[in-house]
Amino acid sequence: MIPGIIIGVVVVVVGIFLWANYNGLVRLRNQVKNAWAQIDVQLKRRYDLIPNLVETVKGYMKHERETLEAVTKARNLAQQASSAGAGERAKAEGELSSALSRLLAVVERYPDLKANQNFLALQEELTSTENKISFSRQFYNDSVLKYNNQTHMVPSNIVASMFGFKAGEFFEVTLAAEREAPKVSFTQ
Amino acid sequence: MGALLILVGYFLGLAFDSAIAGLVIAVLVWVVLSLVAYFQGDSILLGMSRAKKIKPDDHPRLYNVVEEMKIASGLEKVPDIYIIDDPALNAFATGRDPNRASVAITSGLLQKLNRDELQGVMAHEISHVRNRDVLLMAMCSVLLGTIVILAYYGSRFLFLGGTGSRRSSSSKGGGQGQIIILVVALVFIILAPIFAQLIYFAISRKREYLADASSALYTRYPEGLASALEKLAASPEQLKSANQATAPMYIINPFRKKGLKASDLTSTHPPVSERIRILRAMAGASFNNYDQAYRHVHGGKGVIAVASLAAETIPIATVKLEGEAGELDEVQRARETSDVMWRLSNYRTIACDCGARLRVPPNFKEPQIKCPHCGRTHQV
Numbered sequence: 344m345i346p347g348i349i350i351g352v353v354v355v356v357v358g359i360f361l362w363a364n365y366n367g368l369v370r371l372r373n374q375v376k377n378a379w380a381q382i383d384v385q386l387k388r389r390y391d392l393i394p395n396l397v398e399t400v401k402g403y404m405k406h407e408r409e410t411l412e413a414v415t416k417a418r419n420l421a422q423q424a425s426s427a428g429a430g431e432r433a434k435a436e437g438e439l440s441s442a443l444s445r446l447l448a449v450v451e452r453y454p455d456l457k458a459n460q461n462f463l464a465l466q467e468e469l470t471s472t473e474n475k476i477s478f479s480r481q482f483y484n485d486s487v488l489k490y491n492n493q494t495h496m497v498p499s500n501i502v503a504s505m506f507g508f509k510a511g512e513f514f515e516v517t518l519a520a521e522r523e524a525p526k527v528s529f530t531q
Numbered sequence: 532m533g534a535l536l537i538l539v540g541y542f543l544g545l546a547f548d549s550a551i552a553g554l555v556i557a558v559l560v561w562v563v564l565s566l567v568a569y570f571q572g573d574s575i576l577l578g579m580s581r582a583k584k585i586k587p588d589d590h591p592r593l594y595n596v597v598e599e600m601k602i603a604s605g606l607e608k609v610p611d612i613y614i615i616d617d618p619a620l621n622a623f624a625t626g627r628d629p630n631r632a633s634v635a636i637t638s639g640l641l642q643k644l645n646r647d648e649l650q651g652v653m654a655h656e657i658s659h660v661r662n663r664d665v666l667l668m669a670m671c672s673v674l675l676g677t678i679v680i681l682a683y684y685g686s687r688f689l690f691l692g693g694t695g696s697r698r699s700s701s702s703k704g705g706g707q708g709q710i711i712i713l714v715v716a717l718v719f720i721i722l723a724p725i726f727a728q729l730i731y732f733a734i735s736r737k738r739e740y741l742a743d744a745s746s747a748l749y750t751r752y753p754e755g756l757a758s759a760l761e762k763l764a765a766s767p768e769q770l771k772s773a774n775q776a777t778a779p780m781y782i783i784n785p786f787r788k789k790g791l792k793a794s795d796l797t798s799t800h801p802p803v804s805e806r807i808r809i810l811r812a813m814a815g816a817s818f819n820n821y822d823q824a825y826r827h828v829h830g831g832k833g834v835i836a837v838a839s840l841a842a843e844t845i846p847i848a849t850v851k852l853e854g855e856a857g858e859l860d861e862v863q864r865a866r867e868t869s870d871v872m873w874r875l876s877n878y879r880t881i882a883c884d885c886g887a888r889l890r891v892p893p894n895f896k897e898p899q900i901k902c903p904h905c906g907r908t909h910q911v
Contacts, residue, residue, distance in 0.1 A: 374605070381602060464591065470646075471595035478603035481751070486605070 364502040371490040375511050378483035382514065385475045386425065386436060392472060393418045393443075396465050400446070403456040410446050417442040433514055440473065480514050487511040554684045558677055565673040572669070573625040573633055580770075582613035582635045583875040590614070590871050593641065596649050597634060600657045603749040610634050610660060614641065616872050619768040623781045624656040625665060632660040637770065638872055642865040643762050651746050651756030652782055658745030659780060664738045668779045671731050678727040682720045735779040735799040740834045743806055744821035747813060751848040757810040764803040805829065817845040881909050 397411055404411065417439040424435035447466070456462055491510045494503040502508075568575075587594040594612060601609045606629055613635035620640040626632030634656045644652065659665065747753035763783050770785045778785055784800035805828060812824035822833040859867065873880060877893035885905035899908050 378605070385602075467591050467595065471592075471599060474595075474599045475602055478599050478749075482603055482605050 360498070361502060364499045365506060368490075368493060368499060368503055368506075368508050371486065371493055372508065372511075375483070375486045375490050378479065378486045379514075381479040382476065382483055383425075385472055385479050386421070389439070389469075389472050389476065390418060390422050392465065392469055396446075396469060399459070399462050399465055400450075400456065403453050403459075404449070407446075407449055410442075410449055414439075414442045414446050428512075430512075430515075436476075440476075443469070443473070484513050484515075487513055554680070557680050557684075561676045561680060562673065565669060565676065568672075569627055569666070569669045572665070573627070573631070576623075576625050577613055577633060577635060580615050580617075580635070582615045583872075585612050585614055585871070585875070589874065590641075590867075592646065592867075593636070593649070596646065596653050597657070600650065600654045600749055603654070604657050604661045604745070606632075606657065606661060608632075610657070612636075614638055614868075614871065614875070615770075617770060619770040619785075620763045620766045621770045621781050621783065621785055622652050622656055624659040625780055626660065627665055627669075628663070629660050632665075634660070638868050639766075639768070640763070642861065642868040643766075644759055645859075645864075647750075647752060647755035648759035648762070650750050651752070652759050654746035654749040655742045655756060655782055658742045658749065659738070662738065662741060662745065664742070665780065667738065668735065671734055675727045675731045679724040682723045732799055736801045737834060738779065739800050739806070740809075740821075740825065743810060744818050744835060747810060747816050747821060748818060748845070751816040751845065753810040753813045753816065753847065757807045760803050760807050760810075764807075813847070815845050816847050820845070879911070881911075883907060883909065 393414060397415055400407075401411065417435075421432075421435040421439045424432050427435075447469075450456055450466075493499050494508050494510055585594065593614075594609075597612050598609050608630050610624070610626065610632040611634075613633055615635055615637045617637040618639040619637055620643060622634065622636040622640055624632060624634045634653065636652070640652070641649070743756060746756045750756070760783065770781075778799045781800075783803055784798055808828045809821065809824045812827050813820045814823065818835045822835045825834045826832070870880060873890050879891040879893075881889040881891060881900070883889060883902040883905065884907065885902060887902055887904040889900060889902060889909065891900060891911055895911065898911055900911050901908050
């Protein structure tokens with residue numbers, strides 16, 4: 344009788360332990376997936392904005408052909424890399440970000456352009472999309488960190504290895520230039 | 532409101548000839564009111580302050596900033612965004628759960644803040660939503676109200692031997708033991724509501740610190756919120772539609788008075804100057820950094836719960852340049868905000884070639900309108 348009760352209690356405790364840890368891990372893994380989808384949405388949005396931007400800016404910036412071409416090229420490369428792994432993708436997106444920030448820095452030399460309503464609206468969208476990309480990346484990395492900690496720490500690591508929860512990959516910005524604020528020079 | 536309820540309870544108690552009934556009714560009414568405040572509080576609050584809901588096109592920058600903070604905080608849904616047409620500088624969050632939340636900002640504040648500052652303020656509000664502070668403060672105010680009511684009725688029982696019932700106290704001369712109990716009870720009854728109130732304020736202040744810390748964490752840029760708070764503190768205007776119950780949800784105390792002592796125990800918010808100093812003393816953007824900065828500025832124990840201190844130092848985003856490309860100055864922001872407010876009141880704006888802008892009211896029926904400045908006619 345008494346051994347039966349003890350076994351019963353042990354089974355229940357182990358069951359609760361497995362149940363709670365498994366659910367916690369699933370929740371975190373879903374959060375990571377969700378965060379990754381968020382980055383994707385914002386990156387796609389940036390691909391869509393760039394042709395508009397180049398079109399609007401082209402008429403004003405006759406002498407900046409190279410800068411504009413660099414942006415278009417970086418955008419196409421990034422779009423191609425979107426099916427690749429997180430590492431390669433982060434690199435291509437980093438290139439695009441720095442090409443864009445060079446373009447926006449050059450804009451300072453064109454007062455006519457800065458007065459264009461259409462351009463101002465586009466610029467706000469672009470600034471915000473850049474921010475959204477970095478915030479969604481920030482949230483993604485925070486989620487991955489939390490999830491990885493959970494898969495490595497005792498006792499949830501037991502459950503993680505039992506059910507095959509693999510550690511997630513961080514989305515790091517490989518380019519140092521992207522982290523710096525764009526340097527705006529007013530002298531030509 | 533508590534006092535009103537006690538009066539209602541008292542008269543009801545008289546009517547039913549029993550103090551217990553009065554007590555029960557007062558507590559019941561208080562609970563019902565709190566539930567109403569919890570479930571309908573957001574629409575009541577927004578309606579009272581005549582806040583206008585905006586769509587993404589109405590004010591793209593504000594909408595984008597809120598969406599950015601929604602992403603950074605990991606909320607599932609962008610909260611509804613409202614603008615209050617008021618020159619006072621303030622902002623608040625409301626809504627009982629993260630999926631049914633709203634943030635509101637006064638037009639005065641909207642035109643005063645640059646993008647980074649707006650981001651800091653919105654991150655603060657979103658973290659109130661994210662941390663479920665609305666729910667927490669509603670619970671606290673229910674408890675507070677119940678304690679006040681109980682203490683009041685307790686005192687009545689003690690002194691009058693029951694309210695309403697006209698029986699005279701039968702037991703006379705209880706001895707010393709009873710007197711001591713009486714004195715203890717008396718002290719308890721007087722102090723309980725005061726302490727309850729103080730605890731309520733202390734919880735509210737703690738949640739403000741937490742929201743500041745979260746704002747720094749989400750934006751990775753504590754300076755944004757710090758300089759926004761500086762602008763807020765400099766303004767003498769007070770928000771007309773604020774009330775005591777909703778005060779904890781605002782970015783700064785809507786009832787603040789000039790020259791109030793720094794460590795005021797009866798305030799829903801910590802002093803602004805201290806909040807700014809803590810934010811500026813942060814060496815990184817994590818909760819841990821905020822806690823260290825708090826201990827540095829304030830002394831004593833930290834303010835963030837130990838459980839959430841796991842993350843080490845998180846670097847602060849690089850210092851952003853003032854007047855960065857595309858940043859509007861204050862005059863442009865003021866014009867932009869007033870355009871939005873006119874549009875939300877269904878006025879149409881026609882820009883005349885002479886530079887004048889005509890605001891056409893919604894009940895204007897003529898097909899054409901003449902510019903009062905240069906005399907050109909415009910189609911409406």
